Structure formats: C-alpha cells, structure tokens
C-alpha cells in the first residue's frame with residue numbers, strides 16, 4: 001500500500017503488483033455443492049479442490065509467490081549435505097532475525113514437535129496468549145498442558161482494541177507465582193493469533209512478557225508464522241513504530257525472545273519451517289531431533305527449491321507493499337461484512353475474515369457445532385471453502401466430554417496476493433444471503449470422530465434435512481445463477 005488516495009475518498013486495497021500467471025477455478029451448481037459437502041462428511045478439509053470456487057480454507061502453502069521467488073528456485077543446489085541453498089537461507093535468517101542458530105524443519109508443527117520434546121516435561125504447563133491446534137497437540141502429546149492468558153478483549157468479537165493478541169500481564173505473574181518456575185515449560189507468544197481472528201501482539205506487551213520471563217528464567221518462545229501481518233499492524237496501529245523500519249522491528253522482537261519458530265507455508269510465502277535460537281545448549285538439544293524426524297541438518301525435510309523461494313520470500317517480507325496486501329484486503333472484506341450486518345471479528349486482523357457463528361447460528365445447540373455448520377453452509381451457498389475454528393477444532397477433555405470453545409468462528413482465510421476485490425465482494429454477497437437465511441442452517445453430528453486433531457478428517461452429517469431447504473431457498477432467490 002503505497003500512498004495512493006482516491007478522489008472518491010474510498011478506501012480501496014490497491015495492489016502494488018500485477019498478476020502474470022493464473023489458475024482456472026470452477027463454480028459448480030448449488031445442488032452439486034450440497035452433494036459434494038455430503039460426500040466430504042460436512043468437513044471442508046475433505047472437499048476436493050476441483051469442486052471449490054474460492055479456497056479460503058487456509059493461508060498455508062497457498063500464497064502467491066513472486067517472480068523472484070520462482071527465479072531463485074532455479075538456482076537451488078541439490079545436495080543432501082552442505083547445500084549452498086542451506087547456507088543462503090541460513091544467512092538470510094541470521095541477518096533478518098539477528099539470531100545465531102537456525103534449524104530447518106519440514107513445516108511449523110515440526111518445529112513445535114522439536115521444541116516440545118526438548119522443553120515440555122510431563123505435568124508441566126506452557127503459558128501462552130492463545131494456542132494453535134498443532135501447538136497444543138504437540139505439548140499435550142509430551143505430557144504437558146497449556147494455559148491461555150490472552151487479554152479479555154481477545155475474546156470479544158466486536159472491539160476497538162488494536163492488539164487483541166496481547167498477554168494479560170497480571171495473569172502471567174499470577175501463574176508464575178502459582179505454578180513455580182519448575183512447572184512451567186515455556187511462555188509462548190503467537191504473532192497474529194490465528195484462532196482468535198488473526199489479532200496482533202503489541203511491542204509493549206512483548207517487552208513486558210520478555211522482562212518477566214528473563215527475571216523468572218523461563219524460556220520465551222515466539223511463534224512467528226503470522227509475523228508479516230503482525231508487522232503491518234505494529235507499523236499502522238502503534239504510533240511509536242510508524243517510522244521504524246520493518247527490519248528494526250523484527251530485530252527488536254527477536255532480541256526479546258529466546259526461541260523463534262515459524263511455518264514457512266505462511267511466513268515467506270513458500271513451504272517449510274524453521275527454528276531460530278541463540279542459546280548453544282538449547283540449540284544442541286533440539287539439533288539432535290532434526291535428523292531423526294526431519295532430515296539432515298542442511299535441509300530438514302524441505303526441498304532445496306522451496307528453501308531458495310523462502311530465502312527470497314523472507315527478504316520480501318521487509319517490503320511494506322508486500323506485507324500490507326493481505327491485511328488491506330481482509331479489512332475491505334471485514335468492512336463489507338460490517339456494512340451488511342454480518343457478525344464478524346473486529347477490528348480486522350491479518351490472515352482472514354472471521355464470521356461469528358456463535359451469533360449467526362445461535363439457534364443451533366453448541367453441541368451441534370455452530371461454526372462447523374456455518375462452514376458447511378458457506379460452501380453450499382457459494383462454493384467458498386472456509387475453516388471451522390470453534391468446538392470442532394478443540395480436543396475433547398480427558399473424560400471424553402466436549403470442550404466448548406469460547407469462540408465459534410468460520411474463518412475465511414485470505415491467501416496472500418491470490419484473490420481480488422471482486423472475489424471479496426462475491427463472498428460478502430453470499431455471506432449476506434446466508435446471514436439473512438440463517439434460520440435455515442441446522443446442526444451437525446459426528447459419524448466418524450478421530451481422537452487427535454479430529455477436525456482434519458472427522459466426518460459429520462446434518463441433524464435433519466436443513467441443507468435441502470437451504471438449496472431450495474437459494475434457487476428461489478438466485479434463479480438459475482451458479
């Protein structure tokens with residue numbers, strides 16, 4: 001977003017790039033969409049891409065790469081050990097984050113696995129602003145537990161708070177006192193908090209958390225997967241950082257933390273992941289696990305081509321025009337939703353637009369998965385694939401009872417540099433229709449429920465014939481439209 005003003009005063013997310021390669025997408029008729037949803041067990045993860053018009057499931061591994069990233073892939077040095085590509089990537093990371101050691105991994109959750117294996121002891125607690133699905137799964141798989149202490153504002157759908165991902169400092173101090181240093185595996189801060197609406201973390205909060213961790217000698221782990229959106233919000237929403245370069249903001253963040261890890265499927269618009277650390281003994285402990293689970297130390301499960309693309313993608317993250325495109329288009333979409341009275345998480349975050357299924361589907365019992373039902377209905381209504389971020393994405397309690405999520409969100413992710421303003425308007429239009437006909441949306445129940453990360457491949461069915469009624473209403477209102 002360079003400084004371009006429109007005569008009309010309108011706020012238009014003007015792209016500072018042009019599109020020179022495209023992919024054809026299909027929009028199948030609503031009757032077929034209902035059938036495909038049924039075949040997919042009402043789980044948007046199980047849809048086939050050929051049946052999806054707009055894939056807003058995730059921003060993971062589906063971001064548009066730049067011509068320079070593609071060009072870099074051609075110079076990859078294919079060798080098992082000692083690849084030039086690795087050293088190029090390592091030096092870019094050391095330069096950008098100013099940290100000593102880099103360990104490659106095949107994606108973000110692999111970093112979580114390694115960090116958890118080294119730091120999480122059975123019976124210990126990891127304290128964090130908010131969990132991410134795979135983070136929590138790895139911590140609990142190591143016998144640990146989590147405590148989430150995001151500020152109260154973080155749980156509010158409608159808010160003006162600029163940094164809803166911040167940690168509640170009083171709660172952090174209380175928890176450290178209550179549990180004691182030995183029962184705490186680490187404190188984790190997630191940039192652009194994924195599950196509560198892509199909401200950013202402030203620099204002030206980072207500094208406070210860092211100081212407390214350093215005093216208590218607790219490792220401070222930073223999940224930088226959604227760093228690029230968070231950087232944009234620091235520049236835009238924090239007066240003190242408006243003139244600070246992106247490079248200097250990243251260096252300051254890094255100086256406050258002990259371990260940084262990221263999913264390169266998001267950060268750097270490539271595929272892969274990595275861990276950065278300064279402490280030599282931590283590095284050595286984590287390093288042991290890389291060849292065992294990921295691959296040799298100079299690729300860690302990534303292809304050398306992706307590593308080249310990542311190195312360039314990370315450098316491009318320092319460009320404000322590059323990192324602003326997603327937050328701006330998310331904001332445009334969020335504003336469309338608000339204009340049409342569709343309940344949505346505000347202020348707009350990064351990552352995507354989060355429709356509030358708790359409210360839209362308030363007539364459905366919580367035990368029938370409000371956000372899951374809305375996600376299924378969104379696909380039927382528009383061929384748009386989003387992701388449930390609510391109770392379905394939780395794990396059941398140890399006694400088998402349901403752990404009801406505080407928020408029930410249908411997350412419409414916006415892959416970076418992939419969709420246009422007309423796409424955004426289309427989604428808002430179908431969401432508007434759905435919201436007006438929300439009483440037609442009904443609940444879901446499991447027919448197959450996996451024990452771990454059930455949202456990935458669990459199968460559900462509608463509790464009655466509500467999806468047929470939805471299709472009938474669609475035909476009535478839209479005639480022969482797709």
Ligand SMILES: *Cc1c(COP(=O)(O)O)cnc(C)c1O
Nearest residue numbers: 107108109132194223225263265
């Ligand atoms: C996606 C994501 C992860 C996991 O990364 P993968 O590459 O999908 O394994 C971890 N943390 C956050 C915040 C994420 O958004």
